[in-house]
Amino acid sequence: MTTPLEREIATYTAANPKSAELHERATEFMPGGDTRGSIFWDPFPLYITDGNSSVITDADGNKRLDFISNMTTLILGHRPPEVTSALKEQIEHGLSYSAPSPPVVRWAKLMCDRVPSLDKVRxxxxxxxxxxxxxxxxxxxxxxxxxxxxxxxxxGNHDAIQISVIPPLDQAGDAESPQAVAAFPGISDTAVDDIFIIPYNNIVAAEKIIREHADELAAVIVEPVNGQCGMIPGKPEFLEGLRRLTDELGIVLIFDEVIAFRIAYGGAQDYYGITPDLTCFGKVVGGGMPVGAFGGREDIMSMWDPSNGGATVQHAGTFNGNPMTAAAGIATLEALTPDRYEYLERLGGLLRQELRALFAELEVPMGVTGIASLFALQFTAEEVIDYRTYRTNDMDMLNTMFIGLQNEGFLISSRCGGSVSTVHTEDDIHAFVTAVKNVLKRAGYS
Ligand SMILES: Cc1ncc(COP(=O)(O)O)c(C=O)c1O
Incomplete structure (x- = not known):
């Protein structure tokens, strides 16, 4: 008797021989064939040869609708004309220089103009x-x-914060006062000692922990929308509570909007109407090129100011603010007008609504989380609001859906998270929901 997952994997393996072959080759040169953990999956990942609008093509010539778009990055879809022409124009002038170039000024202004808390950005x-x-x-x-x-x-992938990311439940301690657990061997013990863990969306438990350690705390870092556990929206009272507490106790509040920036014109802080002290960005703001940015309050950001005798805090980086990324970032931000956010929010809402109707129709113990253009499938009857509720997911079903959707012609993340982009249509949403239904039917729900 084969399981639904085994059957989906058999179909997948048969349909993707060239990707299998490439993966086999890759294992000769990279450990496990992999150079980026988040795009590895069993039995082997797809190798993509082309992306155009909402469609990606793999090495075997299979076309799929892309509902994850490089982990939520490509908000305008693949190869949007405004971005490719900006990049082509910049190529004609050079890729990077040992001096600043005009585009970075325009890019920085765009960010500061649209994100409420940004006095300055880097x-x-x-x-x-x-x-x-x-x-x-x-x-x-x-x-x-x-x-x-x-x-x-x-x-992100650094010691200070690679802690309690997906902690084993038998090491994670009490739900209201979680233990700090290093994500993997090699993380320094001091990093573990230097951090306190709060449960997401539980301001009462968070307040207790923050007040207890306030004298030692430099920062509270939080995602306004938790990406990893399924695009879980922060409850307004949780995010507002963190703002109130950090203000009162002299702690820096950092919003990590690497994913969540895409939910509104001015980012998640604009959506929620909360002003953090510092904000981190990535993904969308570079228009598909490698990127990150951080910014916020003038008095904190001025520590990086190298004029007047030197910066308090050093910050170098050969490719920081390079003109190629700036060109793609500017083109993307300028294309993202308020009406496009309305469209994304409507499409995301439609997708979540149709999925919920499907789960009710099939009486399957599943849910969908998300906000605006972000969504994730949850394979549990529980309402997922934090890490512990996320851990009630049936991982076998999750993996079956992930591979099954690829067999149906769709790509989402291997955690079954996704995002809609401006090139998706209502028909794409209906097709995605039908594909979810087909996978569920093959798994025995009808
Ligand atoms: C919320 C959040 N912060 C930080 C990062 C790290 O970004 P990068 O992969 O560009 O280093 C990610 C990556 O997915 C993320 O989702």
């Missing part, structure tokens, strides 16, 4: 660097060392 090449720098700034500014982060939140 650019880097990844979201990881953005959180490294924001945390460093908070420590330098407050003279304190310790941090608070939420259980089940990913803020």
């Amino acid at each position: 650019f880097v090449n990844t979201g990881t660097e953005a959180t490294i720098n924001a945390i460093r700034a908070a420590r330098a500014f407050t003279g304190k060392r310790k941090l608070v982060k939420c259980e089940g939140a990913y803020h």
Whole structure:
């Protein structure tokens, strides 16, 4: 007797021989064939040869509708004409220089004009660097060392924050006062000692922990929408509570909007009407090129100011603010007018509504989380609001859906998260929901 997952994998393997072959080759040169953990999956990942609008093509010539768009990055779809022509124009003038170039000024202005809390901004090449720098700034500014982060939140690949990302439940401690658990071996013990973990969306438990350690705390870092556990929207009272507490106790509040920036014209802080001290960005703001950015309050950001005798905090980076990324970022931000956010919000709402109707019709114990253009499938009857409720997911079903949707001609993330972009249509949404239905039927729900 084969399981639904085994059957989906058999179909997948048969349909993607060239990707299998490429993966086999890749294992000769990269450990496990992989150079980016979030795009590895069993039995082997697809190798993509082309992306155009909402469609990606793999090495076997299979076409799929892309509902994850490089982990929520490509908000205008693949190869939007305004971005490719900006990049082509910049290519004619050079890729990077050992001096600033005019586009970075325009890019910085665009960011500061649209994001309410940004007095000043700096650019880097990844979201990881953005959180490294924001945390460093908070420590330098407050003279304190310790941090608070939420259980089940990913803020990039560095020691300070690779803690309690997906902690094993038998090590994670009490739900209301979680243990700090290093994400994997190699994380320094001091990083673990320097952090306190709060449950997402539980302001009562969070307040207790923050007040208890306030004297040592440099920063509270939080995603307004938790990406990893399924695009879970922060409850307004949770995010507002963190703002109130950090204000009162002299702690820097950092919003990680690497994913959540895409929910509104001025980012998640604009959507929620909450002003953090510092914000981290990535993904969308670079228009598909490698990017990160961090910015916020004038008095904190001025620590990076190299004029007048030198910066308090150093910040170099060969490719920071390079003109290629700036060109793509500017073209993307300028294309993202308020009406496009309305469209994305409507499409995201339609998708969540149709999925909920489907789960009710099939009486399947599933849900959907998300906000605006972000969504995730949840394979549990529980309402998912934090890490512990996320962990009630049936992972076998999740993997079956992930592979099954690829067999149906759709790509989402291997955690079954997704995003809609401006090139998606209502018909694409209906087709996606039908594909989910087909996978569920093959798994025995009808
Ligand atoms: C919320 C959040 N913060 C930070 C990062 C790190 O960004 P990058 O992968 O560009 O280093 C990610 C990446 O997915 C993220 O989702």
